[in-house]
Amino acid sequence: MPRSERQFPAEGPLLNLTVQQLAYLVAVADHETFSEAAASLGVTTSALSQGLAELERRIGLPLFERQGRRQVLRDEVADVLAYAQRVVADTRDLSRWVALARTGRVGRVRVGMIDAAAVHHLHDAMTSFRAEHPDVDLRLVVAPSGELLDQVRRGDLDLAVVVDPMTTDGLDVVHVVTEPLVIVAPTGQRIGASATWGPWVLFPRGSRTRELIERALVARGAVVDVVAESHQPDVLREMTRLGMGWTVLPQAQSGLTESEVIVEAEIVVAERRLVLVRPTSRSDNPAADQFTEALLS
Amino acid sequence: MPRSERQFPAEGPLLNLTVQQLAYLVAVADHETFSEAAASLGVTTSALSQGLAELERRIGLPLFERQGRRQVLRDEVADVLAYAQRVVADTRDLSRWVALARTGRVGRVRVGMIDAAAVHHLHDAMTSFRAEHPDVDLRLVVAPSGELLDQVRRGDLDLAVVVDPMTTDGLDVVHVVTEPLVIVAPTGQRIGASATWGPWVLFPRGSRTRELIERALVARGAVVDVVAESHQPDVLREMTRLGMGWTVLPQAQSGLTESEVIVEAEIVVAERRLVLVRPTSRSDNPAADQFTEALLS
């Protein structure tokens, strides 16, 4: 159908109005004259006049009547004005919300962290972020690095703090902290030559940290015979206490104070880099940007 | 300020959105895919896609995320969707209201009538209009023709039924009814030769009907000596009963039945044309159009 033929929206499902035009109407209702109203909106009187004429045309009803040299709203169209005021007010609210959302002060951040990061390294940063951004909906998933990376890639998470992965396709990676991995011998045993170490209770096969640990142990000439596995450092630590075997843990989760570690030679066998990963195309979540900034500062 | 520089509405008072774009958003929320939504609105997918992209750009926040080959609303922006739904719903209501207003089924009609029209000639037409257009706010002013004409010219009335005026500048005039003006003699007196008529109790000087009456009486050779005046036909009629003098009244207000009038020769001295007047520029009040139609049919 040629659009020029339908002079009236009578057929039509919906009036096509702009918020701008409605704002004009509201401004005119709030000010004595078109000129004042136009000034209050920062447009020329001409623009206002034309805009209102267009609004009138689209609605198909006369909205104004001349009174002397001014033009005033007819009171028949109080309903239209009420509508305009409602929409403009709603839009103002939306604008404010958007302004907040764009600066990351409201929004949602879905964060993944491995346990060490959540509990030890970034706990304080997270609590202070919560305090400073109370309106941000912060959701935390604690899981092993591999799972978290998958979720970031799938878009289920906005960002994650994980052990530095090998493949970083489609991800932005920023270093957060490097933590030492320390050997923990069963209760009562000394750490001697690497050939005497073991057997081991370690993180499960497939885990990134396990990989780092195995490589480090092999490099030092240790035999890596694994007799038990767990994702939970607590569990591994307890097994060493029970004498089941040796383990290697992030220092923060080893249950050893720094001084305890230092007195033992050779106890640090490796280190792991914790990194923050985000999808590369991430100009899209200001709240996540804010969170990232909070973590890195 | 060059408009191209302000990339973001951040500074900005108000987002400039169109109802159309919001309708797109709502449609997308209601349908599985963009294609369906576009079809439901009768536009191409391309238009919908571009429209939503534009909306996204103006809001400055990502609204969608890809899921496989579709694009779905992010749930972070539930607020935006709620806003859009509110505005679209309001606009739909407005559209309906406007449709009614344009066909004159809602609105306001300010009507002026001289007493004879309101009470005798058009009473039935008005009551049936009320019944058929219950949502039209009908306001009636009863006053002499001169006052009503002024009010129509000032725009205080949408239309009026008055005695056919001499000057009709800026007014549309349609004939409604012609009514005879009959002589009423004081009780007990016969209507003889015109020279014997009088003295008179008549409508006030300045009244249009008075003018018609005087002219007619003079034309018939009567002496027009006026001893009392009133705008109210009842009052004039009563004065004749009290013997104060003769009068001339619209037949309907004379208190005489048609048969009573007919038996007397010479009793009809003139007639007056009642007309409906409206401002010439009157494509602007559908309710008034409807009312006019009701009166004339």
Place this chain on the structure above:
DNA sequence: ATCTTCACTACAGCAATACTTAACAGTAGG
């Protein structure tokens, strides 16, 4: 594995819109 379908996007071209400035016109008050 490739082919097809689906769901959306990019681009060109065109009409309509929304501004600007400048010139105009009607009214009120000296």
Place this chain on the structure above:
DNA sequence: CCTACTGTTAAGTATTGCTGTAGTGAAGAT
């Protein structure tokens, strides 16, 4: 009458919104 103040109209320009066509990439079929 002149002036100041309304709002409107005209002309020119940038922006917008649409259609149609031609992609692109993901899911599913053969």
